Amino acid sequence: MDERTQLIERELEALYQVSQVLNRPLGLKAKLEGILEILQDCAGMRSGMLALREQEGDALEVCSVLRSDGAKIEKPVRYEPGEGLMGTILDAGRTIVVERIADEPRFLGKLGLYDPALPFIGSPIRVGDHDLVGVLAAQPVDRQWLDVRARFLEMVANLIAQSIDLLRGMERKQLDLAAERDQLKQSLRRNYGFDNIVGRSPPMQRVFELVRQVAKWNTTVLIRGESGTGKEAIANAIHYNSACAGGPFVKLNCAALPDNLLESELFGHEKGAFSGAIAQRKGRFELANHGTIFLDEIGETSPSFQAKLLRIIQEGEFDRVGGTQTLKVQVRIIAATNRNLEEEVEAGRFREDLYYRLNVMPIFMPPLRDRLEDIPELAEFLLKRISQQQGGRPLTIKESAIRLLMRHNWPGNVRELENCLERAAILSPDGVIDRDVIAMTGLEDSDMAITGPAVKKPEINFEGMDEREQVIAALEQTGWVQAKAARLLNMTPRQIAYRVRTLNIKMKRI
Structure with missing residues (x-):
């Protein structure tokens, strides 16, 4: 076998090893260093150098060099466009072969690597047809078959x-x-910040202070x-304003699953732990882990499951279903319930020890009927959300x-209010929600009697109302007595009776 054939075989082996290095899960620098070693050990190309084009400019920066003494580059070495032989190769976009470095005036020798009596080959690194991203250069150990070596380097x-x-x-x-x-x-911090939980009433201000x-x-x-009442919104606010806001926020409604599925859902399971567990x-x-878990409707769980939950709250450890290895986690627990847990403990339906573990910091959410003064702001907030759901449709109330x-009386609290407003938005062809549209949602037919302390009627501000709105507001304020409403509007009884008829206002009997 002649020397040329032997060289080609060595180069083929080197190409195979280069492809293996490039397929390894390594960083770019480690891959490039490995390639330069292969060039020297297998292909007779020493003093390899790789320079890559800066992503923010056109200059070349040397990023990998194979020195015979093993020394590293002390400071960055750069080549401006057209500078020296390296810059020329990048500008020309083609391989340049120099038979003897000493005879090449463009060679700068910034790194002091190369033997001036030996050849030099540099090839551009091209992505696609036009994107030149760097230069690969090396020095053959002799002048034989430089065309073959140049083709190999390409x-x-x-x-x-x-x-x-x-x-x-x-x-x-x-x-x-x-x-x-x-x-x-x-975005999450903005959406779940304190400013995005609506409520200026004293009960809600007390909640905000506790959450902070x-x-x-x-x-x-x-x-x-x-x-x-918005318990999940408060849980979101606690997590996204806490030290573990960068960690996960995981939610689970405990009432949605039976005990056996709830245990698997919360603690996980091993492959084959039960029928259908085809994988871990x-x-x-x-x-x-390292975040927050929100356990909604915790009062719906059974005492047997509560015992398992108690362990992870106390010790921070648990076993997967069907597993033998004990796992430890660091998780902040936020639970929620609409049940009276004290009565549940008394009746034996909720474990007393778990109750005390959960009730470290209780936050009581007031019902909507106890903070009616928040309804105007809540309505505006909810309508903005409904507007987004309806493709940005303008909605006013x-x-x-x-x-x-x-x-x-709002027995369904804020959720009922949102549902009512969503129905009203659907029933309003022009997006303007007035008293008649709200009545069409069925709210007028519900129990309108406020339980508990009497709620003071809001004072009327007639500014911005049309005539029909003004008449309705006055009638509502005066218990639908036309004579009293007329005095409020500086009208005569006959004038207000005429407007009730012509404006198609349905009178109520109180």
Whole structure:
């Protein structure tokens, strides 16, 4: 076998090893260093150098060098466009072969690597047809078959180009994902901040103060209150304003699953633990590690399940269903219930020891009927959300509609109010919600008697109302007595009777 054939076989073996290095799960720098070693050990190309184009400019920066003494680059070495032989190769976009370095005036020798009596080969690293991203250079150990060596170096440069393109694409995606993650975190903090929980009434202000205090610490929180009062919104606010806001926030409605599925859902299971467990699965507690888990409707769980829950709250450890390994997690627990847990404990339906573990920091959510003064602001807030759900459709609510909403007892709390407004938005062809539209939702037919202390009727502000709205507001304020409403509007009884008839106002009997 002649020497040329032997050289080609060595180069083929070197190409195979280069492809293996590029397929390894290594960083770009480690891959490039490995390639330079292969060039020297297998292909007789010493003093390898790789310079990559800066992503923010056109200059080349040397990023990997194979020195015979093993020394590293002390300071960055750069080549401006057209500078020296390296800059010329990048500008020309083609391989340049120098038979003897000493005879090449463009060679600068910034790194002091090369023997001036030997040849030099440099190949551009090209992504696609036009995107030149760097230069691969090396020094053959002799002048034999420089055309074969140049062709070999071009092949290696092409392999490197594919890897650089993939890695830089991954870097861009990682940067985009990091930026998107940060944007989402900021959005979550905005959406779940204290300013986005509506309520200026004294009961809600007390809730806000408790939330601000408890968010500073990793203590267990029990949010109590009727269904629909916004317990989940408070849990969100606690998490996203706490030290573990960067961690996961995992939710589970305990009332939605039977005990056997609830245990698997919270603690996970091993493969084959039960029929249908075809693979290992992590539970919610494991997924919430270094974050927060929100256990809604905790009062609906059975005493047998409560015993298992008590262990993880006390010790921070649990076993997957069907598993033998004890796992530990660091999770902040926020629970919520609409039940009277004291009565449940007394009746033996809720474990007393778990009750005391959960009730470290109780937060009581007031029912909507105890904070009717929040309804105008709540209605505006909810209508904005409904507007987004309906494709940005403009929605407005009249004062007469607000007054009708404030006369309702709201057994379903904020959730009922949102449902009522969503129905009203659907029933309003022009997006203007007045008293008649609210009445069409069925609210007028419900129990309008406010239980408990009498609620003071809001004072009427006639500014901005049309004539029909003014007449309705005055009638409501005066108990639908036309004579009294006429005095409020500086009209005669005959004038207001005429307007009731012509404006198609349906009179009520109180």
